[in-house]
Amino acid sequence: MHLFVTGTPIGNLDDMTFRAIETLKDVDTILCEDTRTTRKLTNHFEISTPLRSYHDFNKEEVEDHIIEEMKEGRTFALVSDAGMPVVSDPGFELIGRMQRENLDYVVIPSASAFTMALVASGIPSYEFTYFGFLPKTGRKRKDKLIEVMEHPFTSVLYESPHKIKDTIAAISNIDPERNVSVSREITKKFEQHERASAVEMADMLGERIPLKGEFVIVVEGAPEIEETFDMPVTEHIEVLVGEGMKPKQAIKAVADLRGLRKQDVYDEYHKK
Known part of the structure; x- marks a missing residue:
């Protein structure tokens, strides 16, 4: 096997699987977004495997070298800063290249923030769409939010603590009675899940819900x-x-x- 797409914990290191630990110990190199973040993980589990940066800003530059090393017999693990690689993170391009080159890979699972928030929301989950992060600013952001609010199925979004209030306010202005769930600090000490109408949720943010940590928003489908x-x-x-x-x-x-x-x-x- 040339590549192990390896999930890691999203907050609580106790969620690291035995399989993931052994994999990171056995491969020749770990590809990671931020070596400083991954070093904390590898130090905790006494993993001495060398780390190499692989992120949105250098992926095209280093991809050829990684593929050539794989062909020479070296093995790699791909991790993100937290959770499942490729989900809202770089990596799908490398996997696509490996498919074209007929190189083998396997996925080693872990928790993903959006699935955990969906489960905790109490909002119907038989059919849902993961939208990831909204565009940062401008018309694209507004258009995407309209798409979410018109979507017939449950929608899942990621949002930063700096924009969560504005996003919930925008949702409330479109449909104040729409059911919304907000999750933060998932798997960590101050994990929190709250569900309310959009207009009620707007009032809770900054009061009952601290504006700290990364947020996952689950929005009920359009009425x-x-x-x-x-x-x-x-x-x-x-x-x-x-x-x-x-x-x-x-x-x-x-x-x-x-x-x-x-x-x-x-x-x-x-x-x-």
Whole structure:
């Protein structure tokens, strides 16, 4: 086997598996995002295997060397800073290259923050979509959030402590009654999972929920057509426009969320 895609704990080192420890000890090199972070893990488990940086900023530069070394018989483990490699982290390009080169690899599982948050949310999980991190700023971020809110199935997002309040506020402005779960510090001492309507969740952040640690947001799927909204159509549109949407986008979003014809919503808005 040339590569072991190896999951590591997302917070609590006791979650490290025996198989993962033995793998990291046996391979020739460990590929990791940040050698300082992975060194804490390897020191804890007395793993002396050499570390090599493999991250978004150097992956194209080092990929050829890694492939050549694999062909010469060297073995590698790919880890991320925490959890499963490749999930919102670099690595899929290397695996794709290995597939094209007919090189063998295996995946060694571990916890993943988004699956644990989904389980803890109490929100339906038979069908869900993992969206990862939203775009950082601007129109792309707003458009992606609209996509999430229009999505018929449960959505899972990652968010930073610096943007969590703004993201939940934006969700609340689109649909204040939508069920939302927020998880933080998963597997750590201050692990927390809270579920509430979006408008209630917005009030909890910074009060009941400290703005510390990485967050996972689980959003209930868009309501069915028969669900009603407390605010009038025109007010709903104005809220979205106030969030930065263009009126045309807001009209489409409101029509989709409420199960109405776009033209009817347009006419209602423009006769106000």
